[in-house]
Amino acid sequence: MGKGRLEAFSDGVIAIIITIMVLEMKVPHGDDLAAIAPLLPVFVSYVLSFIYVGIYWNNHHHLLHATGKVTGGVLWANLHLLFWLSLFPLVTGWVGENHFAALPLALYGGVLLMAALAYYILQKAIIASGHGDSLVAKALGTDLKGKLSPLFYLAAIISTFFATWIAEALYVVVALVWLIPDRRMEKVLNLK
Amino acid sequence: MGKGRLEAFSDGVIAIIITIMVLEMKVPHGDDLAAIAPLLPVFVSYVLSFIYVGIYWNNHHHLLHATGKVTGGVLWANLHLLFWLSLFPLVTGWVGENHFAALPLALYGGVLLMAALAYYILQKAIIASGHGDSLVAKALGTDLKGKLSPLFYLAAIISTFFATWIAEALYVVVALVWLIPDRRMEKVLNLK
Amino acid sequence: MGKGRLEAFSDGVIAIIITIMVLEMKVPHGDDLAAIAPLLPVFVSYVLSFIYVGIYWNNHHHLLHATGKVTGGVLWANLHLLFWLSLFPLVTGWVGENHFAALPLALYGGVLLMAALAYYILQKAIIASGHGDSLVAKALGTDLKGKLSPLFYLAAIISTFFATWIAEALYVVVALVWLIPDRRMEKVLNLK
Amino acid sequence: MGKGRLEAFSDGVIAIIITIMVLEMKVPHGDDLAAIAPLLPVFVSYVLSFIYVGIYWNNHHHLLHATGKVTGGVLWANLHLLFWLSLFPLVTGWVGENHFAALPLALYGGVLLMAALAYYILQKAIIASGHGDSLVAKALGTDLKGKLSPLFYLAAIISTFFATWIAEALYVVVALVWLIPDRRMEKVLNLK
Numbered sequence: 001m002g003k004g005r006l007e008a009f010s011d012g013v014i015a016i017i018i019t020i021m022v023l024e025m026k027v028p029h030g031d032d033l034a035a036i037a038p039l040l041p042v043f044v045s046y047v048l049s050f051i052y053v054g055i056y057w058n059n060h061h062h063l064l065h066a067t068g069k070v071t072g073g074v075l076w077a078n079l080h081l082l083f084w085l086s087l088f089p090l091v092t093g094w095v096g097e098n099h100f101a102a103l104p105l106a107l108y109g110g111v112l113l114m115a116a117l118a119y120y121i122l123q124k125a126i127i128a129s130g131h132g133d134s135l136v137a138k139a140l141g142t143d144l145k146g147k148l149s150p151l152f153y154l155a156a157i158i159s160t161f162f163a164t165w166i167a168e169a170l171y172v173v174v175a176l177v178w179l180i181p182d183r184r185m186e187k188v189l190n191l192k
Numbered sequence: 193m194g195k196g197r198l199e200a201f202s203d204g205v206i207a208i209i210i211t212i213m214v215l216e217m218k219v220p221h222g223d224d225l226a227a228i229a230p231l232l233p234v235f236v237s238y239v240l241s242f243i244y245v246g247i248y249w250n251n252h253h254h255l256l257h258a259t260g261k262v263t264g265g266v267l268w269a270n271l272h273l274l275f276w277l278s279l280f281p282l283v284t285g286w287v288g289e290n291h292f293a294a295l296p297l298a299l300y301g302g303v304l305l306m307a308a309l310a311y312y313i314l315q316k317a318i319i320a321s322g323h324g325d326s327l328v329a330k331a332l333g334t335d336l337k338g339k340l341s342p343l344f345y346l347a348a349i350i351s352t353f354f355a356t357w358i359a360e361a362l363y364v365v366v367a368l369v370w371l372i373p374d375r376r377m378e379k380v381l382n383l384k
Numbered sequence: 385m386g387k388g389r390l391e392a393f394s395d396g397v398i399a400i401i402i403t404i405m406v407l408e409m410k411v412p413h414g415d416d417l418a419a420i421a422p423l424l425p426v427f428v429s430y431v432l433s434f435i436y437v438g439i440y441w442n443n444h445h446h447l448l449h450a451t452g453k454v455t456g457g458v459l460w461a462n463l464h465l466l467f468w469l470s471l472f473p474l475v476t477g478w479v480g481e482n483h484f485a486a487l488p489l490a491l492y493g494g495v496l497l498m499a500a501l502a503y504y505i506l507q508k509a510i511i512a513s514g515h516g517d518s519l520v521a522k523a524l525g526t527d528l529k530g531k532l533s534p535l536f537y538l539a540a541i542i543s544t545f546f547a548t549w550i551a552e553a554l555y556v557v558v559a560l561v562w563l564i565p566d567r568r569m570e571k572v573l574n575l576k
Numbered sequence: 577m578g579k580g581r582l583e584a585f586s587d588g589v590i591a592i593i594i595t596i597m598v599l600e601m602k603v604p605h606g607d608d609l610a611a612i613a614p615l616l617p618v619f620v621s622y623v624l625s626f627i628y629v630g631i632y633w634n635n636h637h638h639l640l641h642a643t644g645k646v647t648g649g650v651l652w653a654n655l656h657l658l659f660w661l662s663l664f665p666l667v668t669g670w671v672g673e674n675h676f677a678a679l680p681l682a683l684y685g686g687v688l689l690m691a692a693l694a695y696y697i698l699q700k701a702i703i704a705s706g707h708g709d710s711l712v713a714k715a716l717g718t719d720l721k722g723k724l725s726p727l728f729y730l731a732a733i734i735s736t737f738f739a740t741w742i743a744e745a746l747y748v749v750v751a752l753v754w755l756i757p758d759r760r761m762e763k764v765l766n767l768k
Contacts, residue, residue: 005199005253011581012207015588019596020211022662024219027600027669031677036670047659054655058648061581072250076371079246083239086214093219094228101223179652197391197445204399212403216411264442268563271438275431278406285411286420293415389587389637396591404595408603456634460755463630467623470598477603478612485607 003070006078010060013082017089018053021046024093042096045108048171049092055178056085056115067126077125081118087111105167106160112171113153120146149174195262198270202252205274209281210245213238216285234288237300240363241284247370248277248307255315260323269317273310279303297359298352304363305345312338341366387454390462394444397466401473402437405430408477426480429492432555433476439562440469440499447507452515461509465502471495489551490544496555497537504530533558579646582654586636589658593665594629597622600669618672621684624747625668631754632661632691639699644707653701657694663687681743682736688747689729696722725750 025042028035060081067074091111095104123146152174159166217234220227252273259266283303287296315338344366351358409426412419444465451458475495479488507530536558543550601618604611636657643650667687670680699722728750735742 005203007581008200008584009203009207009249011585012204012588013211015585016208016211016592018658019589019592019662020215022666023215023596023599025666027666027673029673031670031674031679033679036679036683050655050659050662054652057585058651075250076246079242082210083242086211086242090214090217090219094223097219097221098223103223103225103228107228197395200392201395201399201441204396205403208400208403212407215407267442268438271434274402275434278403278434282406282409282411286415289411289413290415295415295417295420299420389583392584393587393591393633396588397595400592400595404599407599459634460630463626466594467626470595470626474598474601474603478607481603481605482607487607487609487612491612 003064003067006070006075007061007064010064010078010082011057014053014057014060014085017085018050018057021049021053021089021092024089024096041099042093045092045096045100048175049088051175051179052112053085053088055175056081056119059119059178063123063126069129071125071129074122074125074129077118077122081115081122084111084115084118088115100164100168102160102164105164106157109153109157109160109167109171112174113150113157116146116150116153120150145177149178195256195259198262198267199253199256202256202270202274203249206245206249206252206277209277210242210249213241213245213281213284216281216288233291234285237284237288237292240367241280243367243371244304245277245280247367248273248311251311251370255318259318261321263317263321263323266314266317266321266323269310269314273307273314276303276307276310280307292356292360294352294356297356298349301345301349301352301359301363304366305342305349308338308342308345312342337369341370387448387451390454390459391445391448394448394462394466395441398437398441398444398469401469402434402441405433405437405473405476408473408480425483426477429476429480429484432559433472435559435563436496437469437472439559440465440503443503443562447510451510453513455509455513455515458506458509458513458515461502461506465499465506468495468499468502472499484548484552486544486548489548490541493537493541493544493551493555496558497534497541500530500534500537504534529561533562579640579643582646582651583637583640586640586654586658587633590629590633590636590661593661594626594633597625597629597665597668600665600672617675618669621668621672621676624751625664627751627755628688629661629664631751632657632695635695635754639702643702645705647701647705647707650698650701650705650707653694653698657691657698660687660691660694664691676740676744678736678740681740682733685729685733685736685743685747688750689726689733692722692726692729696726721753725754 025039025046028039070078088111091104091108095101095108098104152170156167156170159170217231217238220231262270280303283296283300287293287300290296344362348359348362351362409423409430412423454462472495475488475492479485479492482488536554540551540554543554601615601622604615646654664687667680667684671677671684674680728746732743732746735746
């Protein structure tokens with residue numbers, strides 16, 4: 001199977017996920033600041049999740065770029081990743097509606113953790129299929145960010161039992177770590 | 193008509209179906225385990241339906257790969273399949289919200305049955321159009337899974353009158369049967 | 385502007401329209417026949433609208449196939465068509481929820497009428513742009529179905545003031561007229 | 577990174593945004609004019625937003641047409657634009673449900689303003705990446721519409737404190753300014 005349709009399908013699913021998250025922000029009843037104030041925490045969680053889904057789309061794009069033929073194993077590993085990404089709107093809305101309470105924050109971290117593991121499995125499946133570029137294996141070997149992120153999510157989940165602000169800070173930090181160095185790395189690559 | 197736009201349109205519809213199913217899991221009110229517990233059965237039914245839609249996307253992809261020109265008959269047979277797939281979110285939500293009660297489970301099986309028949313009709317339409325690869329006719333002839341699945345769905349629908357766990361087990365078994373051997377078959381094909 | 389991205393965008397919008405219509409069928413509360421009975425009229429209206437949107441997608445595909453470069457006028461004529469198609473889920477749900485009452489049926493016909501006019505304008509815009517195949521102008525000249533359909537919709541709208549079953553019958557008849565001869569015409573074309 | 581998948585992803589997101597806006601028009605309960613009357617202001621705001629999103633899709637298309645390789649900076653500038661566009665359904669629904677009250681109108685203008693700034697940043701990012709056509713820089717230099725629009729949005733936001741009809745008029749005027757001259761410009765280009 002060529003990868004074209006897998007890319008197109010993944011793009012479609014991710015585009016829908018990133019857009020329906022906004023549906024969790026219900027149109028408020030009333031036309032004053034008091035009516036819109038409850039939307040603020042949902043908005044903040046939406047911004048964070050938008051960035052996370054954007055990072056996944058970006059990385060997914062680069063990963064498939066370095067992939068040749070798509071086997072059944074890769075296809076299902078990809079669907080597995082999309083499954084966990086599809087839960088982002090739900091946990092994003094739950095975190096926002098409950099003003100960043102402990103349990104929703106822990107579940108949010110759980111979905112982030114599962115998505116990170118699913119992405120790791122997808123990389124492994126591509127390498128195992130024998131159709132992955134040597135770059136995939138090399139990138140996976142030195143992928144410090146990819147290996148540390150799950151530990152950070154785990155730390156965030158545990159921290160929700162003590163202080164929710166630690167979990168919030170960790171989710172923001174990991175997003176920034178993924179967001180910023182990608183652009184620096186790119187400049188390095190362009191200098192070559 | 194070329195098949196490119198038919199594939200793209202089908203991909204779009206299936207991507208939307210698989211993603212809006214998650215909208216049936218409403219953001220719970222409250223931030224404790226009691227608030228999220230009612231979501232569990234909906235989550236389980238979501239996982240099952242996600243796998244079923246994934247299987248259909250996978251098979252649909254392979255089927256159209258072996259198809260040349262698309263006639264009006266094939267186009268409408270394809271829309272007919274998409275119609276039944278579009279009902280997955282509704283019956284998935286209904287099964288989950290009612291904790292796998294008899295009637296929702298029977299209706300779930302009914303939609304699975306109609307989708308299986310629609311897929312069969314699509315295969316027949318492709319062969320009848322004369323633009324199908326000889327592989328389509330050959331695959332259809334030996335497609336034991338495709339021929340037995342409707343019988344299993346029928347058995348599941350009938351079993352809901354006696355014991356709902358039989359229907360649940362049958363839906364899971366059929367999904368696994370489709371999920372697992374695809375990968376084994378692929379290995380066989382790769383050995384050639 | 386090439387037509388590729390216009391086709392892809394239109395496909396995306398139509399795929400979403402045809403799929404979110406099903407969201408108007410809300411998951412019923414309760415697990416017996418009484419709970420699901422109110423869904424039946426919504427289901428019937430969904431089937432009809434699914435066929436109408438399928439017809440539009442099919443015709444739109446053939447129309448753009450015979451179109452070269454896309455001008456700004458064609459682009460906006462296309463968006464105008466998508467606008468009226470985007471109202472299908474709303475009027476479909478309204479017709480179904482009110483068991484085919486007079487006013488919803490009239491509004492349903494109004495949206496069908498506007499979509500038909502928008503399709504006519506799109507054809508005219510393509511011809512006026514000078515980038516349409518000569519087939520477009522020829523097809524438009526002899527397009528009896530395209531010219532009579534708006535009159536039928538108009539008749540259906542007026543009939544809702546007297547007897548709603550006339551409007552219902554007209555909507556079904558027009559859909560069938562579009563559905564069936566397309567396949568016959570195609571056979572004629574294939575015989576050549 | 578090639579721009580193909582960025583275009584496809586953006587098209588997907590914009591197609592979903594333009595379509596789910598219609599979901600803010602809830603199916604009314606009741607089958608008379610009184611039931612549907614409350615939908616009218618939501619419908620009017622939907623028409624306006626549909627035109628704005630259509631303008632963005634059109635301009636986005638032309639901008640990426642004049643762009644070569646896509647860098648990480650461009651990718652995130654594009655996601656930033658999609659983020660603000662994704663808020664259109666929310667503010668559109670809020671404006672409509674509150675019959676064009678002051679605060680919703682101001683917020684609507686705020687989202688228009690941020691989307692305009694995001695579009696400006698995207699143009700700058702494309703030029704900075706060095707992969708933009710010289711046309712992009714030239715178009716940006718003489719882009720009077722692009723430079724004045726944010727000022728009009730700002731004026732509209734401020735005017736909501738005094739008279740909401742000024743804001744309404746400004747939003748309509750800016751949409752028309754973008755809508756009409758695009759076609760005139762195109763004719764000029766075709767005359768060359």
